[in-house]
Amino acid sequence: MKVQIKSVDEKIWNEEIQNLLPSRIFDFHLHTFTSKSFSGGTPDSLKIFGNCSAGAIIEKLIHLFHQKTTEFLFTGWPTSSSLLLQQNQYLAKAAEKYNFYFLALVSHKLDEKYLENLLKSEKRCLGFKPYKCFSVRVDPEDAKISDFLPEKQIEIANQYGLVITLHLSKKKGICDPENIEQLLYFVEKYPHVIWNLAHCGRSYIPHNLEKSINSLSRLKGKKQVFFDTSAVTDREVFVILFSEFGANQILFGSDAPVCFYRGRCVRFGYDWAFITQETHSITASFPVSPALLLYEQLWAMCHAIKVNRIEQKDIDKVFYQNAKEIIDRVNKRRLM
Numbered sequence: 001m002k003v004q005i006k007s008v009d010e011k012i013w014n015e016e017i018q019n020l021l022p023s024r025i026f027d028f029h030l031h032t033f034t035s036k037s038f039s040g041g042t043p044d045s046l047k048i049f050g051n052c053s054a055g056a057i058i059e060k061l062i063h064l065f066h067q068k069t070t071e072f073l074f075t076g077w078p079t080s081s082s083l084l085l086q087q088n089q090y091l092a093k094a095a096e097k098y099n100f101y102f103l104a105l106v107s108h109k110l111d112e113k114y115l116e117n118l119l120k121s122e123k124r125c126l127g128f129k130p131y132k133c134f135s136v137r138v139d140p141e142d143a144k145i146s147d148f149l150p151e152k153q154i155e156i157a158n159q160y161g162l163v164i165t166l167h168l169s170k171k172k173g174i175c176d177p178e179n180i181e182q183l184l185y186f187v188e189k190y191p192h193v194i195w196n197l198a199h200c201g202r203s204y205i206p207h208n209l210e211k212s213i214n215s216l217s218r219l220k221g222k223k224q225v226f227f228d229t230s231a232v233t234d235r236e237v238f239v240i241l242f243s244e245f246g247a248n249q250i251l252f253g254s255d256a257p258v259c260f261y262r263g264r265c266v267r268f269g270y271d272w273a274f275i276t277q278e279t280h281s282i283t284a285s286f287p288v289s290p291a292l293l294l295y296e297q298l299w300a301m302c303h304a305i306k307v308n309r310i311e312q313k314d315i316d317k318v319f320y321q322n323a324k325e326i327i328d329r330v331n332k333r334r335l336m
Helices: 007-017 044-049 054-064 084-098 112-121 151-160 177-189 198-202 206-212 215-219 235-245 293-307 312-334
Strands: 024-031 069-075 101-105 125-129 163-166 194-197 225-228 263-268 271-276
Touching (some): 024 054, 054 069, 084 101, 084 112, 112 125, 125 312, 151 163, 151 312, 177 194, 177 215, 194 312, 198 225, 235 293
Parallel strands (some): 024 069, 069 101, 125 163, 163 194, 194 225
Antiparallel strands (some): 263 271
16 A cells, blocks of 8 residues: 555644644554465455555654654554464564564463563563454454453463553443453453553544443553554544543554555444545545545544643653553563
8 A cells, every 4th residue: 555645634734733743653553464474365355555564664654754753562463364473473573673562462372381482582572462353252243351362361461561452342342331341350450461442442433432431430540551542533532532531541553554544434323434545435526535544543633632732741641651651661570
């Protein structure tokens, strides 16, 4: 996928984004893979992205961030045909070459000895990335957290104080009662795990976050639970998130290569879908110029920053400092 900065992107960047973004960006959620990452080669659904090697992804993001200082926490690409050992090995080698940190893809098929050895040999591995497609349930879309994240792996993460980036399953995401119940249980039982709830707790639309706020009140102020912003383009989601949790529990993430699409996530009643130039026919009574999804997300975040009157020091936390503090915490505990 060729990534260009078109006139619509340039206008959004210049008028809506650049004056609020700090000089340093830490991307806490993005992916890399090669054709060797999957059994049978790259899945058809991913071929649209083209070259997704770590070097290619980094080059595109540096271009889109207009040469700002950028740092990254990569993971692989989870799907039913993912070769986890190969992906984790590639992540480790690329991390050394390009100087980034990574999360290992994990599933119930990986034993504890493998994970222990990985953590001891790869200091750039900061934790784990489970995913619903590795669920032991027949239908991964209805999986609870423990169906795709074995508790023994949480115990290892707790021992080393690691990050777990959690993409919640179930249609309701963060407002599903079973998800909330398990999340609160694990947060209390394993105090040294740093939980990152991907996609604002998989709240692509405001409804899911609104319905879960009361239940999530126990997580406010806990510096072991964070929400990453990846691929969320709805302004109101960020308005709620900043209002309820402040800047201390939010991490910027791009979800590259997904963020290279042109389009955004759109609410349909209580559902949502990504509508992009590459995947849909977008028609109107006038010409439509979709912007890069990355810029749509940043625009939505900047809107919420203005509405909530977030100070510059807190903007810096969201886009850089929170991530650096997490890395320092993980590295410090691993030395204990």
